[in-house]
Amino acid sequence: MIYQRSSALFAEAKKYIPGGVNSPVRAFKAVGGDPIFVKEAQGAYLYDEDGNRLIDYIASWGPMILGHAHQAVVQAVIEKAKKGTSFGMPTEIETDLAQLAVSMVPNIDKIRFVNSGTEACMSAVRLARGNTGKDKIIKFAGCYHGHSDSFLIQAGSGAITFGSPNSPGVTQGTAKDTLLADFNDLEAVRSLTQANKGEIAAVIIEPIAGNMGCIIPTDEFIHGLRELCTQEGILLIFDEVMTGFRLGRGGAQEALGIDADIVTFGKVIGGGLPVGAFGASSEIMSHLAPDGPVYQAGTLSGNPLAMAAGLAMLTELNDKPEIFESLAKKTEYLHYGLEKSLMTKNIPFQINRYGSMISVHFTEAPVVDFKSSAKGNNDTFKAYFHGMLQNGIYLPPSAFESYFLNDALSYADLDETIKVVEGLKL
Numbered sequence: 001m002i003y004q005r006s007s008a009l010f011a012e013a014k015k016y017i018p019g020g021v022n023s024p025v026r027a028f029k030a031v032g033g034d035p036i037f038v039k040e041a042q043g044a045y046l047y048d049e050d051g052n053r054l055i056d057y058i059a060s061w062g063p064m065i066l067g068h069a070h071q072a073v074v075q076a077v078i079e080k081a082k083k084g085t086s087f088g089m090p091t092e093i094e095t096d097l098a099q100l101a102v103s104m105v106p107n108i109d110k111i112r113f114v115n116s117g118t119e120a121c122m123s124a125v126r127l128a129r130g131n132t133g134k135d136k137i138i139k140f141a142g143c144y145h146g147h148s149d150s151f152l153i154q155a156g157s158g159a160i161t162f163g164s165p166n167s168p169g170v171t172q173g174t175a176k177d178t179l180l181a182d183f184n185d186l187e188a189v190r191s192l193t194q195a196n197k198g199e200i201a202a203v204i205i206e207p208i209a210g211n212m213g214c215i216i217p218t219d220e221f222i223h224g225l226r227e228l229c230t231q232e233g234i235l236l237i238f239d240e241v242m243t244g245f246r247l248g249r250g251g252a253q254e255a256l257g258i259d260a261d262i263v264t265f266g267k268v269i270g271g272g273l274p275v276g277a278f279g280a281s282s283e284i285m286s287h288l289a290p291d292g293p294v295y296q297a298g299t300l301s302g303n304p305l306a307m308a309a310g311l312a313m314l315t316e317l318n319d320k321p322e323i324f325e326s327l328a329k330k331t332e333y334l335h336y337g338l339e340k341s342l343m344t345k346n347i348p349f350q351i352n353r354y355g356s357m358i359s360v361h362f363t364e365a366p367v368v369d370f371k372s373s374a375k376g377n378n379d380t381f382k383a384y385f386h387g388m389l390q391n392g393i394y395l396p397p398s399a400f401e402s403y404f405l406n407d408a409l410s411y412a413d414l415d416e417t418i419k420v421v422e423g424l425k426l
């Protein structure tokens with residue numbers, strides 16, 4: 001594969017945009033080389049600026065669950081754009097999407113739209129603090145909830161990728177209110193609640209973690225966490241920016257059988273346009289402005305264009321829930337195919353999978369938290385990533401990410417992907 005035009009475009013971009021990208025993980029820093037510039041995408045395929053066709057396993061980091069340029073979404077956006085894109089005034093379509101989302105997700109009565117997952121998680125924490133009058137939060141090493149200051153403490157995704165899980169610019173004053181525990185370590189959480197009795201507003205967690213690769217909670221951990229939060233009067237925030245509307249209509253709450261107190265969303269809920277959201281019971285949401293004193297706002301929040309994309313995507317998923325099952329089956333097929341191919345390479349590896357999220361880790365021990373994920377051999381990962389890319393398969397350019405399958409992927413695409421792995425020298 002030739003990537004000359006992408007490299008030239010990257011050099012040009014770096015003159016005007018820091019690092020040549022608008023989100024660090026896109027820059028290929030973890031895998032080396034220049035990032036691929038996409039010209040367009042259709043269904044399961046990316047078409048880059050050098051004319052290469054790539055089978056896409058990131059789906060824009062989750063949103064494009066139906067595949068790229070899905071007819072229903074594109075049509076809805078075109079029609080809505082003709083009538084104006086943003087008014088800064090309430091529109092009916094916001095209620096339509098809110099009603100649909102609330103009907104799909106268990107345990108939330110109301111939802112507020114914002115413009116990113118970061119905003120959703122940041123606002124959810126403020127709402128929890130406003131509801132409880134407490135300052136501290138617990139997060140888990142390797143979980144990523146966006147780039148709001150409180151979260152950039154042992155954060156996952158791009159933060160780990162750059163080896164800077166704690167970002168400069170986050171003050172001690174902020175960091176002191178973020179307590180850290182290891183994912184799947186219930187005792188660590190229990191100790192923090194005892195050492196900070198009555199001071200913790202919320203625990204925020206990715207219920208199925210996707211920002212240190214895909215990591216699945218043990219039943220004992222996630223159910224124990226729910227019980228502990230209930231006992232201690234701590235609000236449990238499920239960050240479902242990745243899992244919401246991907247694992248099923250009801251996301252991780254439904255899949256795990258756990259009721260969170262506040263749930264955050266992003267990615268799929270916007271259908272590929274900028275939408276984040278957070279939802280909770282009417283009681284908890286009654287604290288949010290303009291009903292209550294917890295302030296939160298946004299010029300483009302709920303803008304009709306983004307609402308149109310989100311409504312089209314959620315309507316498709318709500319009307320055809322068999323899509324979730326079909327995606328999970330495709331992911332299982334890919335899992336066993338990758339496993340079979342990698343076993344011929346005589347290297348240690350782990351494959352973690354949940355629903356349509358999957359990740360490959362080149363390490364001996366099971367990957368159950370940030371520490372075990374960080375033990376992965378990054379040189380092997382780089383060879384794997386570039387070997388796949390050279391053969392037309394686009395994977396996340398970091399070992400600390402999850403693949404996101406899309407419904408446009410065919411079994412022929414999966415077989416092609418598996419075959420490429422067979423031929424890799426790792």
Ligand code: KE4
Binds near residue numbers: 146157401
């Ligand atoms: P955004 O602000 O990027 O929309 O959402 C932040 C966020 C919050 N919570 C979870 C669980 C997330 O995965 C994310 C964002 N995910 C990353 C991918 N690991 C976005 C990709 C990027 O940073 O460019």
